Each structure stands twice: as C-alpha cells, then as structure tokens.
Amino acid sequence: MxxxxxxxxxxxxxxxxxxxxxxxxxxxxxxxxxxxxIARGWWTIQPGVCQTVGALAIGMPVYLSVRRSTNIGPLVNHYDLHNGPVPNNTSVGIERFFCVQPQPFDRVRPSLIEHGTCPSGWHKQLFNLYIFVERNTQFKLTL
Incomplete structure (x- = not known):
C-alpha cells in the first residue's frame, strides 16, 4: 500500500x-x-542481501533480535543501550526478552507483555534493537 x-x-x-x-x-x-x-522469525539474510521483515498501513514499533551465524553457532550482536526518548526512523539499542522457537515461528498475542510468557517448546531470546518506522516510510537498516 x-x-x-x-x-x-x-x-x-x-x-x-x-x-x-x-x-x-x-x-x-x-x-x-x-x-x-506479532512475533516472527527467523530470517536468514546472507551478506549483501536485504529482506523486508514488516509492512503495515500505519506507523510500526518493531523490536529485533539480531544474531550472526558463525561456525560455532549464532552469536548475539551487541549495541549500545539507548536512554531517553526514541526518535522515529532510528534504530536504538535495547534489552527486552521475548519468546522464540529455534525453528521458524509466527505467534500473535493480544499484548506485547504476553510475548514474555513462553509456552512449552519456546525460550526467551534477547531482542537488542528497537525502531519506530513512521507511516509512508520505507526504512532500510544495514547491519
């Protein structure tokens, strides 16, 4: 749209x-x-490749869990923590934990806080970036 x-x-x-x-x-x-x-994962994005991970008709707050695939297993990327108001269309370092699965997942809950309660087979994962993407904005983040 x-x-x-x-x-x-x-x-x-x-x-x-x-x-x-x-x-x-x-x-x-x-x-x-x-x-x-909605919680969704996992996208595997190869070096030099881009992937759309969200599109909504109005502005969108997004929490991301960013890891790098290595020969010893996935490693969490670390970002400086942000303190204070978050400007729109800017990524900032945070520390929030939400439930994920090792395999691809798509889970809808009525509230954000409910993504912190894990059902059987799920575990808490660090989400380390936050972005609010404004309406009419195509935000590209290179990591």
Whole structure:
C-alpha cells in the first residue's frame, strides 16, 4: 500500500556471516477496533542481501533480535543501550526478552507483555534493537 511503513533489513556486504533476525511488532490489522502484537522469525539474510521483515498501513514499533551465524553457532550482536526518548526512523539499542522457537515461528498475542510468557517448546531470546518506522516510510537498516 502507498501508506505502508516498511522495514527492510540488510546484511552488510563486508561481513562474512549471515544475519539471523526475529521481530516482534505491533499489528494494526483491525485498527481502530483493536490490535495485537506479532512475533516472527527467523530470517536468514546472507551478506549483501536485504529482506523486508514488516509492512503495515500505519506507523510500526518493531523490536529485533539480531544474531550472526558463525561456525560455532549464532552469536548475539551487541549495541549500545539507548536512554531517553526514541526518535522515529532510528534504530536504538535495547534489552527486552521475548519468546522464540529455534525453528521458524509466527505467534500473535493480544499484548506485547504476553510475548514474555513462553509456552512449552519456546525460550526467551534477547531482542537488542528497537525502531519506530513512521507511516509512508520505507526504512532500510544495514547491519
């Protein structure tokens, strides 16, 4: 849609390992009657490649878990923690934990806080970046 807020994640060409990405974002599908939060993962993004991980008709708050695939297993990327108000269309370091699975997943919950309660077979994962993508914005983040 013309008014979509879109988030595209790119793996830097100069990196020799793939990105592993999971997202938790607000779902305004029923707006203004209601909304929910969606957790999705895992995208594997090879160096020099970009992938759209979210698109909504209005602005979108997004939490990301960013890891790098290595020969010893996935390693969490670390970012400086942000303190204070978050400007729109800017990625900032955070520390929030949400539930994920090792295999691909897609989980809808009525509230963000419910993504912190893990069902059987799920575990808590560090989400280390936050972005609010404004309406009518195609935001590209290279990591």
């Amino acid at each position: 013309a008014n979509d807020a879109q988030l595209e994640i790119c793996s830097a060409k100069d990196k020799n390992t793939a990105l592993l990405i999971a997202v938790v974002h607000r779902n305004y599908a029923l707006y203004p009657l209601g909304d929910s939060w």
